Amino acid sequence: MIKTKEYLIICLVGAIGYSMIEILWRGYTHWTMSITGGIGFLLLYLTDLHMQGQNLFFRALAGTAVLTFVELVAGCIVNLIFRMGVWDYSSHIGNLLGQICPLYCMLWFLLCISVMPLGRLIHYYMN
Numbered sequence: 786m787i788k789t790k791e792y793l794i795i796c797l798v799g800a801i802g803y804s805m806i807e808i809l810w811r812g813y814t815h816w817t818m819s820i821t822g823g824i825g826f827l828l829l830y831l832t833d834l835h836m837q838g839q840n841l842f843f844r845a846l847a848g849t850a851v852l853t854f855v856e857l858v859a860g861c862i863v864n865l866i867f868r869m870g871v872w873d874y875s876s877h878i879g880n881l882l883g884q885i886c887p888l889y890c891m892l893w894f895l896l897c898i899s900v901m902p903l904g905r906l907i908h909y910y911m912n
Contacts, residue, residue, distance in 0.1 A: 791911040799826020821859040830904040848897035860884030
């Protein structure tokens with residue numbers, strides 16, 4: 786029960802946090818980004834816990850891979866299958882299906898460095 790509560794809190798923080806980042810970055814967000822943010826932060830949190838003992842650089846690299854994968858899957862579902870048009874990186878160099886690109890991978894890395902300590906703080910207080 787404690788893990789369920791911990792994971793729900795992580796998902797909620799991710800959903801709210803990512804939506805706020807999007808509003809600051811683009812001026813708006815989409816409801817699907819709350820779901821994506823919650824799932825992304827939970828997977829980032831679990832990756833960070835699994836890599837305890839590694840330095841922040843390597844944990845952030847792994848987190849970048851995880852978040853980029855989440856963005857790709859979400860983009861394929863939301864943008865390519867359901868055609869919601871939430872984002873399109875087709876004009877960015879090195880994009881894959883218009884859903885991910887190197888620029889945003891670098892931004893995911895910076896985000897990982899800044900939010901991984903938040904996940905550890907939540908873990909500390911929940912355990």
